[in-house]
Amino acid sequence: MPEVVRAALVQAGWTGDTESMIVRHEELARLAAGQGARVIGFQEVFNAPYFCQVQDTAHHRWAEPVPDGPTVTRMRALARELGLVMVVPVYEIEQPGLLYNTAAVIDADGRYLGKYRKHHIPQLPGFWEKFYFRPGNLGWPVFDTAAGRIGVYICYDRHFPEGWRALGLAGAQIVFNPSATSRSLSAHLWRLEQPAAAVANGYFVAAINRVGVEEYGANDFYGTSYFVDPTGRFVGDPASDRDDELVVRDLDLDLITRTRAHWAFYRDRRPDAYGPLTEA
Numbered sequence: 581m582p583e584v585v586r587a588a589l590v591q592a593g594w595t596g597d598t599e600s601m602i603v604r605h606e607e608l609a610r611l612a613a614g615q616g617a618r619v620i621g622f623q624e625v626f627n628a629p630y631f632c633q634v635q636d637t638a639h640h641r642w643a644e645p646v647p648d649g650p651t652v653t654r655m656r657a658l659a660r661e662l663g664l665v666m667v668v669p670v671y672e673i674e675q676p677g678l679l680y681n682t683a684a685v686i687d688a689d690g691r692y693l694g695k696y697r698k699h700h701i702p703q704l705p706g707f708w709e710k711f712y713f714r715p716g717n718l719g720w721p722v723f724d725t726a727a728g729r730i731g732v733y734i735c736y737d738r739h740f741p742e743g744w745r746a747l748g749l750a751g752a753q754i755v756f757n758p759s760a761t762s763r764s765l766s767a768h769l770w771r772l773e774q775p776a777a778a779v780a781n782g783y784f785v786a787a788i789n790r791v792g793v794e795e796y797g798a799n800d801f802y803g804t805s806y807f808v809d810p811t812g813r814f815v816g817d818p819a820s821d822r823d824d825e826l827v828v829r830d831l832d833l834d835l836i837t838r839t840r841a842h843w844a845f846y847r848d849r850r851p852d853a854y855g856p857l858t859e860a
Contacts, residue, residue, distance in 0.1 A: 583833040585727050587754065587784075588612035588620040591805040592824045593792035594629045598642075601627050602651065606658055608826045613662040615828050618688065619727035621667035621756040623788045623805075624735050625681065627651050628671060630760040630790065633797025635711040643673035647692040652684045660690030665727040669734065669758040671712070672697070681713045681734055683758060688726035696721060696732035700740050706762065706799050709736070720746040728753040728833055735759040738773050741780070748781035748846070753833050756786045762799035770804060775812040782810045782840040784831050791822060807831065810839040 590608045595601045605622055612620050624630070631639035646652055651670050659666045665688050672682035672695070681698035697716030701709045720743050722731045731752035733743055738757055747755050755777075761770060770787070778785045785808045790801035806818035807829045819825040840846060 583728075585618055585754070585831045585833055586616045586828060587727070587786065587807065587831050588615075588617040588826060588828045589756075589786050589788045589805050589807070590620065590622050590626075590824075590826055591789055591791055591803045591819055592623065592626075593790065593801075594794045596795075598627050598651075602654065604824075609658060609662060609664060609666070612826055612828055613664050617664065617828055619665035619667070619725065619730065619754070621758060621786050621788055622669055623790050624669050624758040624760045625671050626669050626758070629794045629796055630799065630801070631796050632709045632712055632760075633706050633794070633799055635708045639712065639796075640673075640679065643671040643679050645674075646670060646672045646682050646684050646695050652686070652692065655684070656686050656690045656692060659686045659688060663688045663726075665725045665730065667730065667732060667756045667758070679713060680716060681709070682716075683732045683734060683756070685723045685725070685730060685732065687723075693723045693725065694718075694721055696734070698734035698737055699743060700737045702736045706797060707736075720750060722747060722750040722752045731755040733757045735761065738777070739769070741777065744777040744781050748783055752781075752783055753836055754784045754786060754831065756788065758788045760790050760799075760801060763802050767802055767804075770802075771818075775808045775814075778808045778810055779812040779843070780845060782836055782843065782845065784809055784815075784833075784836075791820070791824060810836050 628642040669683040703710040731747035791803035807815040
């Protein structure tokens with residue numbers, strides 16, 4: 581029998597406060613589970629506004645511990661109730677002064693499996709992330725879940741091929757890329773880079789983006805979230821570029837094996853020749 585996983589993602593506009601934002605995502609997670617989804621991913625720092633549009637230490641208030649903070653604890657209970665694997669991106673505080681852009685991965689029985697911390701941190705107008713986040717220091721983990729082997733990359737990471745490859749070599753079948761990306765040149769890259777990464781590495785990618793203009797800046801987040809398969813094709817249509825949307829799609833994980841047999845990119849890699857790339 582083919583191994584088909586029904587997967588979901590949520591793109592949402594900022595509701596104005598953390599509690600209502602979490603409630604909104606809980607509602608959509610329940611809806612996804614009711615449609616048979618086995619795994620769901622949320623957008624970058626899903627329970628807060630994208631505060632990196634300004635530089636202000638007052639926004640450290642959005643940070644919480646992972647996994648013992650209130651949001652991940654609440655999502656663990658929800659995952660257990662729904663039997664749903666969850667990718668939960670939040671602003672993490674490890675201790676005062678050590679803050680990260682993080683995604684927790686929770687299994688369908690509510691177990692916390694671990695976290696990914698964003699490696700590549702931008703610093704440019706509208707995206708002042710170095711003001712808030714340390715670079716990730718936990719590598720590129722892949723998590724064995726009830727819905728398959730799940731990896732995470734976060735937003736600006738997607739411009740860098742090395743992490744995509746590391747996740748593939750570690751056995752990822754689905755990579756979630758929660759993001760906060762606004763209209764500009766990146767709208768073209770959004771539909772280009774992640775399908776290319778899926779092809780180069782022979783796995784599925786879940787590309788998740790916010791929608792709307794938020795209170796802390798003028799960035800217009802354009803949604804257009806989607807799933808893409810190992811051949812670079814969208815799985816169904818991308819989401820709206822304006823509205824909240826729950827995207828639920830069936831992912832045929834057997835397509836990974838078939839695609840890698842046809843396009844033998846892993847077989848034909850030359851890691852023995854790549855050493856100078858790490859010295860540049």
